[in-house]
Amino acid sequence: MASTVAATPDEIQSGYEPSPWGDFFTGYQPQHLQERSEEWMTVRADELKEEVRKLFKTCDNTAARIFLLDTIQHLGIDHHFEQDIENALSLVLRSDFSNLSLHEVALGFLLLRQQGYWVSPDVFNKFKGEDGSFNKDITNDTKGLLSLYNGAHLLIHGEVILEEAKAFAQHHLELMKGSLSFPLAEQVKRALHVPLPRTCKRIETLHYISEYNEEEGHNTVLLELAKLDFNLLQHVHLKELKAITEWWNSFSGNVGLSFIRGRIVESYTWAYVVYHEKGFKLPRSIISKMIVIITTLDDIYDTHATIEECRKLNGAIQRWDESAVSVLPEYLKNLYMELLRTFRNIEADVPIDMNYEISYLRKSIQNHVTGYLQEAEWAHKNYTPSFKDQVDLTSLTIGAPTLSVSVMAGMADEIMKQALEWVSTVPSVVISAGKIVRFMNDIGAFKRRKCKGDAASSVECYMHEYGVSGDVAISKIDALIEDEWKTLNQARFENHALLPALQRIIGLAYTASFFYDNRNDVYTSSTLLQEIIESFFVKPV
Incomplete structure (x- = not known):
C-alpha cells in the first residue's frame, strides 16, 4: 500500500527509520466510494x-x-x-x-x-x-x-x-x-x-x-x-490525513531539520485512538500537531542540541515572542518561528464562538520544554536521579499535560471552560495517564539502543537505586502500571459533570496499549504499525 521512504543520513545516524507513508495520503482515493456513493451510504x-x-x-x-x-x-x-x-x-x-x-x-x-x-x-x-x-x-x-x-x-x-x-x-x-x-x-x-x-x-x-x-x-x-459507519468515517479520516500530511510537508520543509522523526501519519493515528468520531476534526488536528511538536523538540533535546542550545531554546519558548529568535543558533531559528506560526494558525482554526483558550495550550508546551531542559541537564551531568524524581518529571514530559489540554478542544461548550481549567492544573488522572504511557514507553525502549544524550529511563533509575536486574525493575513497574489504572478507574466516579473530559484522558492511556504493546515502541519503529494503519484508513470493511 504505502511506499517505503529512503532514510536520510541524519535519520540513520539518529537510529530512526523513516515512516513508510511519505505523501501516500495526499493523493489516495478510497476504494469503497467507487462502488457506492457517499450520499447513498x-x-x-x-x-x-x-x-x-x-x-x-x-x-x-x-x-x-x-x-x-x-x-x-x-x-x-x-x-x-x-x-x-x-x-x-x-x-x-x-x-x-x-x-x-x-x-x-x-x-x-x-x-x-x-x-x-x-x-x-x-x-x-x-x-x-x-x-x-x-x-x-x-x-x-x-x-x-x-x-x-x-x-x-x-x-x-x-x-x-x-x-x-x-x-x-x-x-x-x-x-x-x-x-x-x-x-x-x-x-x-x-x-x-x-x-x-x-x-x-x-x-x-x-x-x-x-x-x-x-x-x-x-x-x-x-x-x-x-460496516457502513466504519467506511463513512474512514472517508472523513482520509480527508483529514490529506490535510495534515500537507501541513507536515510545509512544517518540516520550513523547519529544515532532517534528523527529526517524520511521524505525521502515526501522530494522526494517536489522535484517532482518542477521537475517531466524525465531529472531532479540531481536536484530532490539534493533538496531531502537538505530537509532532513534542516529537520534534524531543529529538532536538535528546539527540542533537548541546546543553547551551537546550537552555537557549527553552528561554526563547518561555518568552514566546518573535524577537526571541535572535538568541537561538541558526539551525533552530526556523523551528522557533514555525512553532509560533503553528499556534497562531490553531487559534485561527478555533471557531469564534468556542470557549477553547489557546493560552492553556501554549503554557503546557512551555512547561513541557522546561521539563525537557531538566532531563537534558541530568544527562549533561551524567546524573541518575532517584526513581521517584525521574518518574515525577518524565510522566509529564511524555506529553500527557499538553495532550490533555489538546483533547479538551472536543468538549461541549457548556463544560469546556471548566474542563480546560481543571486539566491545566494537571490533576491526578492526567499524571496517571502520563505514568502509564511513560512506563510502557520506557519498558518498550529498554532493550533498544539508547540515543546519545538520553537521560536515564525509569527502568534504569529503578535498577540503579535498588540494585536489581532489568527484569525485576520491569516487574515492579508493571505493578505500578496496575495502580495507575486503578486511579483512572476511581476517577470515573468522582466528578460526573466532567466525565466526558475524563473519558478522553483515559483514552490517552489506551494509546499506551496501542503504541507500546509487546514491549515495542511502534511510534518510533513505525513500519510495525503499517498494517494497522492500513486497516484503519486504507482498507474498507
Whole structure:
C-alpha cells in the first residue's frame, strides 16, 4: 500500500527509520466510494440508525438491554446513540441482578462502571461459596469468565473481591484457551493480552465486525450499520490525513531539520485512538500537531542540541515572542518561528464562538520544554536521579499535560471552560495517564539502543537505586502500571459533570496499549504499525 521512504543520513545516524507513508495520503482515493456513493451510504446509514432506535424501545428486560449495549459498543456505533445508551444504562442500574447469569452480571457491571455508574463488587458474591472463593461450577462458563475478567479490570484501590475475580478468571481462561473455537477463542486471546477496558476501541471494532458476522443469529441491522459507519468515517479520516500530511510537508520543509522523526501519519493515528468520531476534526488536528511538536523538540533535546542550545531554546519558548529568535543558533531559528506560526494558525482554526483558550495550550508546551531542559541537564551531568524524581518529571514530559489540554478542544461548550481549567492544573488522572504511557514507553525502549544524550529511563533509575536486574525493575513497574489504572478507574466516579473530559484522558492511556504493546515502541519503529494503519484508513470493511 504505502511506499517505503529512503532514510536520510541524519535519520540513520539518529537510529530512526523513516515512516513508510511519505505523501501516500495526499493523493489516495478510497476504494469503497467507487462502488457506492457517499450520499447513498449516508442515507442508508440514517435509515439503519432509526431501526436501531426501535431496538432500544423494544428491549423489555435487563439481559436483552445489556447484550444490545455490549454489541453496539463492540461494533463501534455507540457514538450515534448516546442518549439511548444513557437511558438504557439507567434502567440496567435500577435492575435486580439476582436472577442474572455470571455473563449478564459481569457484562452489566462492566458497562455501568466504564460509564461512571458505581456498582458494588458484591454483585459477584452469589457466585461464591461459603468459604469466600468462587464456585467451581462457573469454570465452564467461558463467556461468563471472560466478562468477569474484563469487568474486574475496572477495579479501584482496595477492591480485594475484584483482585480475586481477576486472578480466578484469568487462571481458568488460560487453562481453556487452547480448546475454544472461533470467535470465542480470539476474544479470550485478545483479552488475556490486553483486557477490554484498556484496549484500542477501533481495533476491537474491526475484530468484532468480522466475528459478529459469523455469529449465528446476529442482528443484520447492527452489522450493516457498523460496516457502513466504519467506511463513512474512514472517508472523513482520509480527508483529514490529506490535510495534515500537507501541513507536515510545509512544517518540516520550513523547519529544515532532517534528523527529526517524520511521524505525521502515526501522530494522526494517536489522535484517532482518542477521537475517531466524525465531529472531532479540531481536536484530532490539534493533538496531531502537538505530537509532532513534542516529537520534534524531543529529538532536538535528546539527540542533537548541546546543553547551551537546550537552555537557549527553552528561554526563547518561555518568552514566546518573535524577537526571541535572535538568541537561538541558526539551525533552530526556523523551528522557533514555525512553532509560533503553528499556534497562531490553531487559534485561527478555533471557531469564534468556542470557549477553547489557546493560552492553556501554549503554557503546557512551555512547561513541557522546561521539563525537557531538566532531563537534558541530568544527562549533561551524567546524573541518575532517584526513581521517584525521574518518574515525577518524565510522566509529564511524555506529553500527557499538553495532550490533555489538546483533547479538551472536543468538549461541549457548556463544560469546556471548566474542563480546560481543571486539566491545566494537571490533576491526578492526567499524571496517571502520563505514568502509564511513560512506563510502557520506557519498558518498550529498554532493550533498544539508547540515543546519545538520553537521560536515564525509569527502568534504569529503578535498577540503579535498588540494585536489581532489568527484569525485576520491569516487574515492579508493571505493578505500578496496575495502580495507575486503578486511579483512572476511581476517577470515573468522582466528578460526573466532567466525565466526558475524563473519558478522553483515559483514552490517552489506551494509546499506551496501542503504541507500546509487546514491549515495542511502534511510534518510533513505525513500519510495525503499517498494517494497522492500513486497516484503519486504507482498507474498507
